[in-house]
Amino acid sequence: MYQTNNLVKDLVKKYGRRRDSLMPILQGIVEKHNFLTDDAMVEVATELDISAAEVYGTASFYSFLDTEPRGKYVIRVCKTITCSMKGKHEIIEALEDMLKIKVGETTSNGMFTLLETNCMGWCHKAPAMLINDTPYTELTRGKIIKVIKEYMEK
Amino acid sequence: MMKTKKISKVDLIFEHIDPREILIKVHGMSSEEIIEEILESGLKGRGGAGFPTGMKWKFCSEEKEKTKYIVCNADEGEPGTFKDREILDRVAYKVYAGMAIAGKAVGAKTGIIYLRGEYKFLLPQLRMELDSFHKLLKETGYDFEIDFRLGSGAYICGEESALFESIEGKRGEPRNKPPYPTTAGLFGKPTTINNVETLVNSVIIMKYGSDRYKQMGTRYSTGAKVFSVSGDTPIPGIYELELGMSLFEFVKEFGDGDTKTVQVGGAAGFCVPRKLFANTVIGFEGVPTGGSMKLFNSSRSMYNVLHNYLEFFTEESCGQCTPCRVGCQQLLKGIESVKKGESQSTYLNELIKLADTMKIASKCGLGQSVGNAFKSIVENFREEIIY
Numbered sequence: 001m002y003q004t005n006n007l008v009k010d011l012v013k014k015y016g017r018r019r020d021s022l023m024p025i026l027q028g029i030v031e032k033h034n035f036l037t038d039d040a041m042v043e044v045a046t047e048l049d050i051s052a053a054e055v056y057g058t059a060s061f062y063s064f065l066d067t068e069p070r071g072k073y074v075i076r077v078c079k080t081i082t083c084s085m086k087g088k089h090e091i092i093e094a095l096e097d098m099l100k101i102k103v104g105e106t107t108s109n110g111m112f113t114l115l116e117t118n119c120m121g122w123c124h125k126a127p128a129m130l131i132n133d134t135p136y137t138e139l140t141r142g143k144i145i146k147v148i149k150e151y152m153e154k
Numbered sequence: 155m156m157k158t159k160k161i162s163k164v165d166l167i168f169e170h171i172d173p174r175e176i177l178i179k180v181h182g183m184s185s186e187e188i189i190e191e192i193l194e195s196g197l198k199g200r201g202g203a204g205f206p207t208g209m210k211w212k213f214c215s216e217e218k219e220k221t222k223y224i225v226c227n228a229d230e231g232e233p234g235t236f237k238d239r240e241i242l243d244r245v246a247y248k249v250y251a252g253m254a255i256a257g258k259a260v261g262a263k264t265g266i267i268y269l270r271g272e273y274k275f276l277l278p279q280l281r282m283e284l285d286s287f288h289k290l291l292k293e294t295g296y297d298f299e300i301d302f303r304l305g306s307g308a309y310i311c312g313e314e315s316a317l318f319e320s321i322e323g324k325r326g327e328p329r330n331k332p333p334y335p336t337t338a339g340l341f342g343k344p345t346t347i348n349n350v351e352t353l354v355n356s357v358i359i360m361k362y363g364s365d366r367y368k369q370m371g372t373r374y375s376t377g378a379k380v381f382s383v384s385g386d387t388p389i390p391g392i393y394e395l396e397l398g399m400s401l402f403e404f405v406k407e408f409g410d411g412d413t414k415t416v417q418v419g420g421a422a423g424f425c426v427p428r429k430l431f432a433n434t435v436i437g438f439e440g441v442p443t444g445g446s447m448k449l450f451n452s453s454r455s456m457y458n459v460l461h462n463y464l465e466f467f468t469e470e471s472c473g474q475c476t477p478c479r480v481g482c483q484q485l486l487k488g489i490e491s492v493k494k495g496e497s498q499s500t501y502l503n504e505l506i507k508l509a510d511t512m513k514i515a516s517k518c519g520l521g522q523s524v525g526n527a528f529k530s531i532v533e534n535f536r537e538e539i540i541y
Contacts, residue, residue, distance in 0.1 A: 024303070062306035085454065123384035
């Protein structure tokens with residue numbers, strides 16, 4: 001869990017208090033903390049003067065606005081057809097081996113969360129994954145080991 | 155055999171041009187003249203649905219409201235398409251120019267680009283390019299401003315009214331139509347919403363004129379199109395080709411010699427088997443596509459392909475209307491039970507009826523098009539689904 005401190009207030013200052021400010025504000029919180037806590041959503045609701053249910057209802061619609069705890073680095077491996085044909089399973093295996101977690105789980109040190117996602121537009125360079133906002137393409141077991149090591153050392 | 159064109163590669167979308175020249179030229183034209191030129195070109199929407207762009211602009215221009223919006227749909231989510239990312243990455247200024255031209259045509263001063271969250275990494279570069287484009291707009295006398303909004307990983311937000319809901323800060327649930335966006339779109343105001351590639355095409359038409367544009371493609375599918383080619387092909391990638399070629403010609407160029415079938419138009423599109431390649435035209439008179447071309451060779455199980463698509467739709471259905479929400483789940487369960495032998499193969503006929511019902515009863519394009527892939531795969535590869 002985290003404290004939003006002044007983050008929500010800063011985001012409100014930047015994006016305003018209108019209903020259409022909601023998405024950029026939620027996206028801003030996720031950018032910093034990778035998921036939305038109940039407290040954060042209540043705070044946003046208070047600032048925008050809408051019900052917390054409206055905020056949760058909106059957030060829970062979007063797969064990138066997670067309402068469950070996520071690690072510092074969220075890995076999303078594409079599972080749609082081309083990536084699936086081009087070795088997605090091996091990529092998942094490699095990640096599970098390295099991180100010692102299954103898809104849907106977060107490492108105990110809170111560093112990595114492993115998820116699957118739908119087509120992210122890299123079919124010509126399959127298999128592909130996102131780590132937070134950064135895409136990685138034409139993945140192999142070797143490439144995975146290299147990339148994850150770099151993140152581990154960050 | 156139908157008369158089709160040979161493969162013809164062109165380089166117009168990614169060609170570098172001087173946007174200033176186009177902006178000055180368009181600035182001297184009236185709204186009617188711009189719309190007439192686009193109508194004359196026969197340009198149809200490049201996102202997949204193929205609505206005539208000139209008509210959209212015309213309807214929107216006729217609305218009396220003072221506030222209007224130009225929205226660029228950059229929520230490219232159809233499995234197998236990645237051309238809009240490439241366009242934004244390489245020639246974003248042409249997208250911006252297309253929006254400014256559309257703004258001038260319909261009388262809008264605000265443009266919004268809805269960029270899918272998966273492409274957020276492009277944003278710093280896009281914003282930088284937008285800053286210099288805004289300067290250019292001022293210098294050339296345009297009163298038009300563009301901003302970005304990000305998606306957050308929901309396929310359905312590529313549906314225009316769901317996209318508006320999302321910009322408005324709500325769940326991305328499609329609205330009932332009518333009213334259409336040109337009457338009541340974003341924030342209830344008249345809105346022209348065009349795909350990334352469509353907007354670039356409008357710039358090409360303004361540069362070269364509708365007559366030259368029409369020389370490409372066919373009578374019903376004018377111009378060229380950026381295709382996203384993936385799957386079992388030795389040369390996956392992005393190719394700009396004239397519309398109207400046969401799938402046979404396409405496979406000759408991009409296949410690996412063992413192409414069993416091509417999924418044209420993504421998960422929402424159609425599966426065309428080898429025996430129909432020669433008679434299938436890629437274009438609005440044949441099989442339309444937003445650009446997604448997935449090739450499958452004989453090593454692929456079409457059951458796995460269909461299963462993957464149905465899982466995709468089950469997850470991405472917004473859940474608002476029952477035919478789509480429950481229909482997707484039942485189609486998925488249905489093929490699983492046939493595969494396991496728990497249901498008889500004739501159960502597939504019932505599932506096809508369900509897909510037909512979804513087409514009629516679903517609220518938006520998602521539920522309406524699940525049946526495209528489902529029926530074309532089940533009908534052409536029935537034995538692969540059963541055994």
